[in-house]
Amino acid sequence: MIELLAPAGDLDKLKIAILYGADAVFVGGKQFSLRANASNFTYDDLVEGCKFAHDRQKKVYVTTNVIPHEADKEGLIEYLKSLEAAKVDAIIAASPFIIETALNNTSLEVHISTQQSIMNVPTVNYWKEKGASRVVLARDMDLEEIAYITKHTDTEIEVFIHGGMCAGYSGRCALSNHLTNRDANRGGCAHTCRWFFDYQKSLQKEHEVPFSMGSKDLSAVREITRLIDMGVASLKIEGRMKSLHYIATVVQTYRRIIDEYTKTKTIQNYEMYEDMLKHAENRETSHGFFHGLPEVSEQLFEKRSERVMQNFVGLVLDYNEETKMATVETKNVFLMEELEVFSPVHESKVFNNTKMFNKDGEEITRAARAREHVLVHIPFKVHPFDMIRAKRF
Template sequence: MVELLAPAGDLEKLKIALMYGADAVFIGGQNFSLRARASNFTLDDILDATTFAHERNKKVYVTTNIIPHNEDMDGLIEYLKALEQRNVDAIISASPFIIDMAIKHTSLEVHLSTQQSASNAESVNFWHQKGIKRIVLARELDKHQIRKLKKKTDADLEVFIHGGMCMSYSGRCSLSNNMTDRDANRGGCAHSCRWNYDLTVKGESVSDLSFSMSSKDLEALEQIPHLIDSGVSSLKIEGRMKSLHYIATVVSTYRKLIDEYEKAHEIKNFKPYMIDLQKAENRLASHGYLEGLPGVEQQLYNQRSEQPTQLFIGLVQDYDEKTQIATIEQRNYFENGTEVEVFSPNGEIKTFTVNDMKDLEGIDTPIARHPKQILKIKIPFGVEPYAMLRKR
């Protein structure tokens, strides 16, 4: 069976990703990781993460994927040994030195990061012969190239199926370095390609329109059957800095699609899955390189890239079956009379209308307007912890 791999920016997101259907998660520690602005995991957090995952027969991979400078190398071997002691299932690395140290000094499984842009069988087999079990392929391959490549290697292959795309070869862009002194290869990318730019000649504007250089996000629902049939080992969702609702929605959607295909060997209708993905906060999306070299329609240029939603209104903490009262943490504005969809880790979706809402002091609260306020709401059916409430 193919693995569904999800991002996790903190321990709560890790639990959500695994509960909503991921087989494994990738996380960043506080050292040697590319997402400097994510709530990266301490070593104690990593132990909590692996304990939670392994109790559910799931896996945790830790990114050690920076391209390090000399000053970044202090404590590397000690850190790798600490990850080994915390039973992480693999590290994801791009630096040959970090890879070499992990293989020499630990028994850690090593996966090659997409930062190495492995895009041909010769490159994949080179790294595989060095002791790397899994290769995360470059995002710049189409689905036919992936299938042909897999026939020429015994290495496990991991392919990105959802999330942000780099306007350069992944991680090899220096726009952020030059414009903000933030190194994209050491966790500081400022996403300069997504900024709006003016076209000028000798300092004079020649257009009323600004433009950006970024691409649409990747969304590969329709390509999943082909990738599974190609023998890919892992399908990867990007987005360690995304919201709980985004992670739950995207993971659950791909989980259901993968399960349907592995059971029936066909997907009769992709539309319900596409509708579900649109409920998550998202940017405009396309198939990236998976259907061949991207054209104009895969780029953003002067289009607005963000499509934020406020559908996610609450996270269930507890439920009393006798009183039918759920304790929830509010996430977006809603009020009595709102029709609500309960989205559960088991994939079940039920609806009800909010008509009885109180705060912790038992005071009627007809409007929920305070972020993360704890509320008591009557729900006429059982709900489980970590179920999500969203406007219908």
């Protein structure tokens, strides 16, 4: 069975990813991770997260994918042993130093990060001989190249299917370091490729619109079936910095695609799944390198419209079946309006919000304070971790 691998920037996101259909999650610890600005996991978080996952027969992988300088080496063995003690299932690493240290000093499974830019069979086999159990391929590969590798190696292959694409070669970029002194390969990426830049003076009249050099986000809805058929072991979603709602929406969409194809060997309605993803997306998407070198239409060279998504308005904490009142933690402003419940355990349902109370029991018509607990009358049963979306967006 193919694995659906989801990002989790903190413990709540780990739980959401698993509940909404992920087979495994990848997280960052407090050290040696490429998302230094994410919340990341303390040791206690890792212990709790691993228990939550393992109780549901799911897995947890920890990113240790920095490219360490001499000053970054201290404490690596102790850190890796702490991951082992927390019962982490594997680490994802790019540096030969970290990979070798883990293999020689722990029983941790090692997955080779996409930062290694692996694009051919000999390199896959090299890392297998070193002791790695999985290779995450470079993101700059087309479907035919991926199929050739999966056919000619028995090493587990992991492929990115959704999320941000890096302008650097397979994620290795010096723009951030050069322009902001924030090292992308040590966890400090400033996403410089998404900035807007002015043309030099001689071209300003002809090109008055600023340009960027970023790519559209990856979305592989229509490529999943081929990846399954060619024997890819794990399908990976990018986005440890993304919201709870984004993770739930994207994970559930791909879960349904995988399950439909596994059961029926066909996909009846790709458009339905693409529409599901639109609830979470705020950037344009493309198929990346899957069908060859990206064309101009897959890039973001000029000003584009990115909207802040505010349709996720509440997270269900509890439900009283007698009163039909749900305790909801607010995420964005919502009113007495049509709302949709998005759930990991039942199909989405719509209701009209006709009755709502604040924490003091006072009836209200507007929930506006972030993370406030309010009571909302919902005429059908809902469950903890169900999400409420506003239909007006």
